[in-house]
Amino acid sequence: MKNNASSPTTTNIKSIYKSSNMLSIDLAGIHLRNPLLLASGFLGISQEIFNRLYNDGLGAIVSKSISVSPLDGYKGPTVVSLGDKGYLNAVGLANPGSDVFAHEIMNNQIPLIVSIVGSSQSDFPKLISKFDKLNILGYEINLSCPHVAKMGMEVGDDPDLVTKIIKTIKSRTKKPVIIKVGIGNTDILKLATIIQESGADAITAINTIRAMIINVETGMPILSNKVGGLSGIPLKPIGVRCVYEISKKVDIPVIGCGGIFTWEDAIEYVLAGATAIELGSVIGYTGLKAFNQIKLGITKYLQKKDCKSIKEIVGLAHKY
Amino acid sequence: MKNNASSPTTTNIKSIYKSSNMLSIDLAGIHLRNPLLLASGFLGISQEIFNRLYNDGLGAIVSKSISVSPLDGYKGPTVVSLGDKGYLNAVGLANPGSDVFAHEIMNNQIPLIVSIVGSSQSDFPKLISKFDKLNILGYEINLSCPHVAKMGMEVGDDPDLVTKIIKTIKSRTKKPVIIKVGIGNTDILKLATIIQESGADAITAINTIRAMIINVETGMPILSNKVGGLSGIPLKPIGVRCVYEISKKVDIPVIGCGGIFTWEDAIEYVLAGATAIELGSVIGYTGLKAFNQIKLGITKYLQKKDCKSIKEIVGLAHKY
Amino acid sequence: MVLHTNIDKIRMVVIEEVIEETPSVKTFVFDDMLSSNAKPGQFLMIWIPRVEELPMSVMISNKKNHAAITIRKHGFGSTSLFEKKQNDQIGVRGPYGNYFSISKDVKRPLLVGGGTGLVPLMRLATLISKIQERCTIIMGAQTQKEVLFKDLAEEILSKIRTKIIVTTEDGSYGIKGVVTDALKYILKKEQFDMIYTCGPELMMVSIYNLSVTHSIPIQASLERYMKCGIGICASCCINDKLVCKDGTVFNDNQLSKMSEFGKVFRDKSGRPSNYSFN
Amino acid sequence: MVLHTNIDKIRMVVIEEVIEETPSVKTFVFDDMLSSNAKPGQFLMIWIPRVEELPMSVMISNKKNHAAITIRKHGFGSTSLFEKKQNDQIGVRGPYGNYFSISKDVKRPLLVGGGTGLVPLMRLATLISKIQERCTIIMGAQTQKEVLFKDLAEEILSKIRTKIIVTTEDGSYGIKGVVTDALKYILKKEQFDMIYTCGPELMMVSIYNLSVTHSIPIQASLERYMKCGIGICASCCINDKLVCKDGTVFNDNQLSKMSEFGKVFRDKSGRPSNYSFN
Ligand SMILES: Cc1cc2nc3c(=O)[nH]c(=O)nc-3n(C[C@H](O)[C@H](O)[C@H](O)COP(=O)(O)OP(=O)(O)OC[C@H]3O[C@@H](n4cnc5c(N)ncnc54)[C@H](O)[C@@H]3O)c2cc1C
Ligand SMILES: Cc1cc2nc3c(=O)[nH]c(=O)nc-3n(C[C@H](O)[C@H](O)[C@H](O)COP(=O)(O)OP(=O)(O)OC[C@H]3O[C@@H](n4cnc5c(N)ncnc54)[C@H](O)[C@@H]3O)c2cc1C
Ligand SMILES: Cc1cc2nc3c(=O)[nH]c(=O)nc-3n(C[C@H](O)[C@H](O)[C@H](O)COP(=O)(O)O)c2cc1C
Numbered sequence A, B: 001m002k003n004n005a006s007s008p009t010t011t012n013i014k015s016i017y018k019s020s021n022m023l024s025i026d027l028a029g030i031h032l033r034n035p036l037l038l039a040s041g042f043l044g045i046s047q048e049i050f051n052r053l054y055n056d057g058l059g060a061i062v063s064k065s066i067s068v069s070p071l072d073g074y075k076g077p078t079v080v081s082l083g084d085k086g087y088l089n090a091v092g093l094a095n096p097g098s099d100v101f102a103h104e105i106m107n108n109q110i111p112l113i114v115s116i117v118g119s120s121q122s123d124f125p126k127l128i129s130k131f132d133k134l135n136i137l138g139y140e141i142n143l144s145c146p147h148v149a150k151m152g153m154e155v156g157d158d159p160d161l162v163t164k165i166i167k168t169i170k171s172r173t174k175k176p177v178i179i180k181v182g183i184g185n186t187d188i189l190k191l192a193t194i195i196q197e198s199g200a201d202a203i204t205a206i207n208t209i210r211a212m213i214i215n216v217e218t219g220m221p222i223l224s225n226k227v228g229g230l231s232g233i234p235l236k237p238i239g240v241r242c243v244y245e246i247s248k249k250v251d252i253p254v255i256g257c258g259g260i261f262t263w264e265d266a267i268e269y270v271l272a273g274a275t276a277i278e279l280g281s282v283i284g285y286t287g288l289k290a291f292n293q294i295k296l297g298i299t300k301y302l303q304k305k306d307c308k309s310i311k312e313i314v315g316l317a318h319k320y
Numbered sequence C, D: 001m002v003l004h005t006n007i008d009k010i011r012m013v014v015i016e017e018v019i020e021e022t023p024s025v026k027t028f029v030f031d032d033m034l035s036s037n038a039k040p041g042q043f044l045m046i047w048i049p050r051v052e053e054l055p056m057s058v059m060i061s062n063k064k065n066h067a068a069i070t071i072r073k074h075g076f077g078s079t080s081l082f083e084k085k086q087n088d089q090i091g092v093r094g095p096y097g098n099y100f101s102i103s104k105d106v107k108r109p110l111l112v113g114g115g116t117g118l119v120p121l122m123r124l125a126t127l128i129s130k131i132q133e134r135c136t137i138i139m140g141a142q143t144q145k146e147v148l149f150k151d152l153a154e155e156i157l158s159k160i161r162t163k164i165i166v167t168t169e170d171g172s173y174g175i176k177g178v179v180t181d182a183l184k185y186i187l188k189k190e191q192f193d194m195i196y197t198c199g200p201e202l203m204m205v206s207i208y209n210l211s212v213t214h215s216i217p218i219q220a221s222l223e224r225y226m227k228c229g230i231g232i233c234a235s236c237c238i239n240d241k242l243v244c245k246d247g248t249v250f251n252d253n254q255l256s257k258m259s260e261f262g263k264v265f266r267d268k269s270g271r272p273s274n275y276s277f278n
């Protein structure tokens, strides 16, 4: 990487390298045209929306976390803006269930990763059997939703259960399995080691962090579930730290997530060690044009730094 | 609490109640003129500064965390602004050590809580013996600094050690002992229960959260320690959640800390269950005038809600 | 007065006035600058503390810096809201979504609405009264008691040439039938440049079909299940469109491509269901 | 050009020009709007990546939107900085602190500085040259080779009546002795309305004492160990003042109350030590 002056936004793009080549990555055996993934839970239930998001520039889509049976989720409000690019949510994992969702993506043609969530070990074989014959890239296992009892984080906090779940899933699919972790009550680095040892193909870090907002006028919690998960900018320095520490600890690729709003945020995660990144809350702030804006920023940055590929800068911060 | 309309900042203060009485609190047997405490690590090493801060309106001062021997701390940068009212710090617990600090506060006349930090159980009796005869209110034990090896969080993550330390300290002092916790690798609610059972008098939640910032131009971590602790606004929803959950779980008072910048933030923590609150990062943003601004806002709010004392609204959100 | 700049943060407002429009419909007036500046077709997310959060079109208010919402009592959420009293507080965020576009060129606008679908049309009528010389409104209700905003519409449009047609299903007032019955009749006799509509989706499908038959451009404001209102959850999706963000207002070109318009909607969990024609 | 609005966030700048002022002092020029608008006496926090962060006074630059820093090679941090080359990047935040106040009434200003303490005085001289008719500067160095900014000061003040007095400890240039020797002499002969000073603290104590004797108001820019620069760590405290926030510039009234001025400073850990007179 070359260290030089002017800001990438003012540099003219010298199209020495085709930007498509610069941004393409390989993630746990999957080739992606660029490292920008949709974070699970954002716009993630409709095939037509997936197609649109892919056309809008993403490298791959991660679906909403799908459970065996449909979930209505919590009453409103389920998403609260904190201002300043932060959100609290307690959606309650609302999703159409595995049958309906498998039907939804029956004719899928775009790079799609299905996020799945279960309340017991036995849910996962059922979920895999629903999706494994479909045209999907692989799975992201949500072991880190911080606000739904018996799902997500309560699983992720139990290292033995994590091992069992990963082994169960891996024995039933040849597709890559990505494990999504968050800030729970277990040492995230210990967890990452266990995840790698259990045979998972990649780790996504991080999910939202358990948090709360109380309305001062009424004295009442705003989220109907009272407690929810914090996403957006506030999460970024914590997510960058997790990616940095995890990617130093394990060899499987790490996908960075949490508060990525600009190309600088994306690069920061990549420098920390992320092979790919997931975008979520930025959609509420910038809309779908965020994807191409971020890609353009990354491309200009790479050109300025005389890098032929984004792969060259993954984990560069480790050397200091 | 009365639910009514206009914003407190536009209401004229009807001096029905003396605001001094409205704001005074009792915290673990200590009477304080108001619930605003200085958070440890902010401006916390000089008696003359303590006197100034007290004159500027605080209810009590918590010193910088003091260790047995002096610590130079890390090289710069030790504090990085993230913009948007957030900071990362890795000061490395720089402090003058217990001898020099005991000398510094020899003639203390203001309500002062000494924060202490140790790298082993045996440090704490030494620290108590240095301070216990001085004119101080009590102790805050920092079991949650997220970025100094063998100090703070590494202790807080070991429940047995926490119990031993608290019992050691309690057997050596009659002054109140406050335990400061943070987001580590142990369930904060389990920890809170242990803290109460071990005989501590109050809990402060929360310390900074382990986090990182990488400079995009150079690819380098900015903090000289690479990893540090996140403070300021990003912490608020997480801190509010911790105070809410801890104060539901234990009977000892909880002191709220993390991202309190305005009177609304302070009230939110109090509604969540905080008996008192600590102010830190706001000083970097608003300066020392923040203390009186926040007190004024709280007073107007209480008057509007027809409350005679802030004590009436502690934990009000629990009822919903 | 507090100046809010972030439309996404919940603002607490006090219900200053409650207007009983019909036995099942009330309007709540409140002070909120951002809402008062809403465009016709935009909506708010209304927080009913500890009960629900519901999307509601922004209703007009004649007080400065004020706006209103008009609620029909329906299920649990809307009924809790309906039962709020003067001086109670609710939370609002928004206004969200795009809006009906009006221009000087639309000299003969036709507004067709049913039930609380008339709310955005009242804000639209207010604008039309300022830049056009005539306006026609068809408003539908089940029965006389439930006729909404007829007097208000007359007042708003009192300065221009106005025709207001009311239909009731039981014939207790105005023309007996549904709005499309009146619409079919008037389209045979008169020329219009644009149809603006909001109301039950199946009603709007019929109106859309008539607009196609008569080659009149149309703008329809759709309703879908909305959780976030800010384009992140997709609970409001219709085909590849997000009603909260790309809509709520869609034109004939967009509607013509929506295979789910009047056919498929999604519930809370995101499961698609079919509209049942009855 | 990037427009920065938050002075606290680190901004990466490129060293565009390196000026070798003396064998141990260099000036680095860089493009930074916020720094170029600094007031005299304000300082930056300079990030030397992976090495240190150090407070540095803002030096003037004659390029538009540019500023500079002038570094004396000293210990590990400043030597690493000193060794940076053209096109290298450093981080800056600030400018921080209060500043020397000038006014039309100060018709006869006297500037006294030593070493890199002359940096803020160059910015001050630039302002003085715009609003006053005369200016006197006393600048001290150890030896001829280390005389700093003499030519620059002449250039800045070329349009007004200027007296520049240089002292060197070894007498290799100008008056032999320290600045206070020259100061004692000139105070006997001439009248001044204000003394502005920056440099080693013990030098400033002597100057302050002379200012008291001669009843001349004084403004002194102090240096203390600085970690945060934004008033949260107290590492820079002198009595109950924070040098980074309440200072760096203090007037005679404030200085008269500072029992620690020239006596006590704190190290990295916050431990107080006494200045040793030698
Ligand atoms: C853009 C928009 C504007 C609206 N404007 C108004 C208005 O001005 N006045 C008015 O009375 N109503 C309006 N509604 C409808 C309103 O949001 C509620 O759907 C309705 O009040 C029923 O709520 P409920 O909780 O009582 O219904 P329930 O009995 O709980 O559910 C009945 C049906 O209401 C619908 N519904 C419930 N919750 C939601 C939701 N969060 N989003 C969308 N639909 C929902 C669903 O179709 C559901 O099946 C609007 C809806 C949308 C999407
Ligand atoms: C407001 C202010 C403006 C300054 N302006 C300039 C300037 O324009 N040019 C210049 O060359 N120097 C300036 N300095 C001094 C500079 O910040 C360094 O102190 C000096 O360069 C020595 O750094 P070092 O790391 O090489 O010293 P070291 O050899 O590590 O330490 C020597 C001494 O330098 C001082 N020092 C070290 N680090 C700091 C720090 N973070 N803050 C304050 N003092 C420190 C301490 O007294 C220390 O004992 C200024 C200092 C302050 C407070
Ligand atoms: C409304 C909402 C719904 C979410 N749903 C899921 C989910 O179903 N599964 C999951 O793994 N993560 C879910 N998340 C977490 C996000 O995928 C992501 O980890 C988090 O929001 C941090 O990224 P961001 O800051 O870019 O939003 C959700 C987040 C939000 C805000």
Ligand SMILES: Cc1cc2nc3c(=O)[nH]c(=O)nc-3n(C[C@H](O)[C@H](O)[C@H](O)COP(=O)(O)O)c2cc1C
Binding pocket: B039, B040, B041, B042, B064, B065, B079, B087, B088, B089, B091, B093, B115, B142, B145, B180, B206, B207, B208, B230, B231, B232, B233, B235, B257, B258, B259, B260, B278, B279, B280, B281, B282, D232, D233
């Ligand atoms: C520069 C800095 C130094 C700190 N030093 C300490 C410390 O010595 N002991 C401690 O318990 N907490 C320390 N903290 C944590 C604060 O006391 C507080 O818990 C945290 O900053 C969150 O509060 P805030 O958001 O109001 O700043 C420090 C925080 C900062 C930013």
Ligand code: FES
Binding pocket: C225, C226, C227, C228, C229, C230, C231, C232, C233, C234, C235, C236, C237, C242, C243, C244, C245
């Ligand atoms: S309501 Fe969430 S995307 Fe429209």
Ligand code: FES
Binding pocket: D225, D226, D227, D228, D229, D230, D231, D232, D233, D234, D235, D236, D237, D242, D243, D244, D245
């Ligand atoms: S340098 Fe931290 S308070 Fe001044």
